[in-house]
Amino acid sequence: MKLTSKGRYAVMALVDLARFDSINPVSLRDISLRQGISLDYLEQIFSKLKKNEIVKSIRGTQGGYVLNKNPNDIKLTNIFHAVDEKVKTVQCKRESKRGCNGKATKCITHNLWDELETHINTFFENKSLDDLLKNKKETRV
Amino acid sequence: MKLTSKGRYAVMALVDLARFDSINPVSLRDISLRQGISLDYLEQIFSKLKKNEIVKSIRGTQGGYVLNKNPNDIKLTNIFHAVDEKVKTVQCKRESKRGCNGKATKCITHNLWDELETHINTFFENKSLDDLLKNKKETRV
DNA sequence: ACATACCTGACTAAAATGGTCAAGTTTAGA
DNA sequence: TCTAAACTTGACCATTTTAGTCAGGTATGT
Numbered sequence: 001m002k003l004t005s006k007g008r009y010a011v012m013a014l015v016d017l018a019r020f021d022s023i024n025p026v027s028l029r030d031i032s033l034r035q036g037i038s039l040d041y042l043e044q045i046f047s048k049l050k051k052n053e054i055v056k057s058i059r060g061t062q063g064g065y066v067l068n069k070n071p072n073d074i075k076l077t078n079i080f081h082a083v084d085e086k087v088k089t090v091q092c093k094r095e096s097k098r099g100c101n102g103k104a105t106k107c108i109t110h111n112l113w114d115e116l117e118t119h120i121n122t123f124f125e126n127k128s129l130d131d132l133l134k135n136k137k138e139t140r141v
Numbered sequence: 142m143k144l145t146s147k148g149r150y151a152v153m154a155l156v157d158l159a160r161f162d163s164i165n166p167v168s169l170r171d172i173s174l175r176q177g178i179s180l181d182y183l184e185q186i187f188s189k190l191k192k193n194e195i196v197k198s199i200r201g202t203q204g205g206y207v208l209n210k211n212p213n214d215i216k217l218t219n220i221f222h223a224v225d226e227k228v229k230t231v232q233c234k235r236e237s238k239r240g241c242n243g244k245a246t247k248c249i250t251h252n253l254w255d256e257l258e259t260h261i262n263t264f265f266e267n268k269s270l271d272d273l274l275k276n277k278k279e280t281r282v
Numbered sequence: 283a284c285a286t287a288c289c290t291g292a293c294t295a296a297a298a299t300g301g302t303c304a305a306g307t308t309t310a311g312a
Numbered sequence: 313t314c315t316a317a318a319c320t321t322g323a324c325c326a327t328t329t330t331a332g333t334c335a336g337g338t339a340t341g342t
Contacts (some may be wrong), residue, residue, distance in 0.1 A: 012249050016249070047288090060342095063287050108157070109153050111276060120261060132250065166318095184320075184321090201318065202310040204309075204319065206319090
């Protein structure tokens, strides 16, 4: 299962974006500075977010990115999917129509991973960018 | 977040073990053959399972491993913990008492990962080896 | 025209993964 | 008592993934 910094950065950047894009397009440079994420890396991430129609880009001076949907309609599952964070649990090697590991049967734990995957996906499907915004205060420690 | 083959192998091996250890100690060689997991790798895994008192070893000829607890008392969370599958989501770099990323604040998404972690752990805490055994038939495809 | 900001693809150091290999020790059973 | 089966330990390693960097673009508002 993968769930790494790339996904975290994507979420952080989008929350940041959502907080400011109603005024102006937000440049990656600003997000980079505010969130402490490398600009070059952000560009990779936003390229994917754009392909998946989560954000729109506006080129040129004063340009930047804007959300392409209502924050309430952007679920975490969409974000992770966009940046290739596959919320997939361990795969059985060479799983095929025939079964796991080339055998004609499913392996003992096969159903378990299916269940887990559903469990995690449900969490992400029920969580929108809007939910995070409501909780957006950077709480003091 | 890590959730890899090592965890899957550990679970597969323990289910296998649970099915046969009431008769005799089960050798890793048998598990290796039945489950298609490298013997050397199994040894690494069982070394950790033993340290965490999930299995007992019996040395010598006809030796092998035996469960050290009732299958109902072995939760998946115990297994993953034993083999260092940390069910931890992405960490904020250098998180400290002071906050995330060296700042005095928690990062925007901090609570999210905490919630997710709890969500996944709940799943694993409620799932025991016994639950898997009940479902143990290698269902035909 | 030119600075700002997006866009693209190649490249890479470091870490994690999924093992292998070698050299033991222990003990049941012949 | 000898020996083979089985556990034990630790070093090692190839491959893949991660988390970026770097170097060049292209588009556009002012």
